[in-house]
Amino acid sequence: MSESNLAERSDGRERLVSGAKVVAQALKTQDVNYMFGIVGIPVTEIALAAQEVGIRYIGMRNEQAVDICAEELGNNVRPAVTLLGDINAVTKQLLEQFDKTPWQYPPESKWWKILREKMKSNEALSKELAFKKSLPMNYYTVFYHIQEQLPRDCFVVSEGANTMDIGRTVLQNYLPRHRLDAGTFGTMGVGLGFAIASALVAKDRNPGQQVICVEGDSAFGFSGMEVETICRYNLPIILLVVNNNGIYQGFDTDTWKEMLKFGDATTVAPPMCLLPHSHYEHVMIAFGGKGYFVQTPEELQKSLRQSLADTTKPSLINIMIEPQAMRKAQDFHWLTRSNM
Numbered sequence: 001m002s003e004s005n006l007a008e009r010s011d012g013r014e015r016l017v018s019g020a021k022v023v024a025q026a027l028k029t030q031d032v033n034y035m036f037g038i039v040g041i042p043v044t045e046i047a048l049a050a051q052e053v054g055i056r057y058i059g060m061r062n063e064q065a066v067d068i069c070a071e072e073l074g075n076n077v078r079p080a081v082t083l084l085g086d087i088n089a090v091t092k093q094l095l096e097q098f099d100k101t102p103w104q105y106p107p108e109s110k111w112w113k114i115l116r117e118k119m120k121s122n123e124a125l126s127k128e129l130a131f132k133k134s135l136p137m138n139y140y141t142v143f144y145h146i147q148e149q150l151p152r153d154c155f156v157v158s159e160g161a162n163t164m165d166i167g168r169t170v171l172q173n174y175l176p177r178h179r180l181d182a183g184t185f186g187t188m189g190v191g192l193g194f195a196i197a198s199a200l201v202a203k204d205r206n207p208g209q210q211v212i213c214v215e216g217d218s219a220f221g222f223s224g225m226e227v228e229t230i231c232r233y234n235l236p237i238i239l240l241v242v243n244n245n246g247i248y249q250g251f252d253t254d255t256w257k258e259m260l261k262f263g264d265a266t267t268v269a270p271p272m273c274l275l276p277h278s279h280y281e282h283v284m285i286a287f288g289g290k291g292y293f294v295q296t297p298e299e300l301q302k303s304l305r306q307s308l309a310d311t312t313k314p315s316l317i318n319i320m321i322e323p324q325a326m327r328k329a330q331d332f333h334w335l336t337r338s339n340m
């Protein structure tokens, strides 16, 4: 038994305590209420110990690592100021300082003016694309119709490339800490985990608050099996898979079939192509949730309305879009094309 398993009792004698219990107790002391993981050795022990001290354990199907360390500061663009510390403590210190010396970026500044004009022209351009009647739909049409029905206080979770980037510009969130997405590093696979965490918070603190998780079809593949987790805990999350048959872009069914005449898919299929017309909604149906396959704005509106109304079950809406749909042209070429 290692030394770390020996804890001193109040009477001065030592007693044996498992490492798992020490971890669980330490987490509990830090006010950790939820633990997410995949059991195996030694996580089973830790999970059991955590449950024993009252931490709720959510068994996942995929996991990702998180790192916070000083060496990361400035390893990208050189910042003017770096802050190293616990984010809660640092934010508190900053807010205290702002209270003492209130400061606001002047609303009449040139920077604000340019920003407001840019926002206005972006909005107008996005609307123009959103109102296009052609089928299959484009990203903007899809997001416009989602935005129309989004509850103001919902959690918006998202991941993907075009799906997330364009989604960020159209889907609004009004409350702080209510948008969770793959962020600056764009690591795929985080979406369903974020959605599950949000749904648990909502369930505990604000029953009825909804979680909308917008996934690219590739992004969904990274942790799609978490749909089983969602159904196991019966979390009424609404998953929207924006399906363009690929990573950034894909082929329609006819092109895919034509392409296969030239050889095996491993040699002729572009690496960003995924199987066209995949019925991801069946993943949800397989575990007891509701699944919808939609191809038109009307079908999208109807299925989203039904999903929002039924808070007893999770649902997945598989939204087919134009496989070659792009983001609108940007001022800089490298912003228009997607980067792998």
Ligand SMILES: Cc1ncc(C[n+]2csc(CCOP(=O)(O)OP(=O)(O)O)c2C)c(N)n1
Residues within 6 Å of the ligand: 159, 160, 161, 162, 163, 164, 185, 186, 187, 188, 189, 215, 216, 217, 218, 219, 220, 242, 244, 246, 247, 248, 249, 338, 340
């Ligand atoms: C862990 C990880 N692997 C690979 C990538 C590379 N990557 C960036 S975005 C993306 C998926 C984009 O496709 P999709 O989610 O379908 O969104 P779309 O652009 O097609 O709307 C991938 C695989 C990544 N960001 N993270």
Ligand SMILES: [Mg+2]
Residues within 6 Å of the ligand: 216, 217, 218, 242, 243, 244, 245, 246, 247, 248, 249
């Ligand atoms: Mg895609």
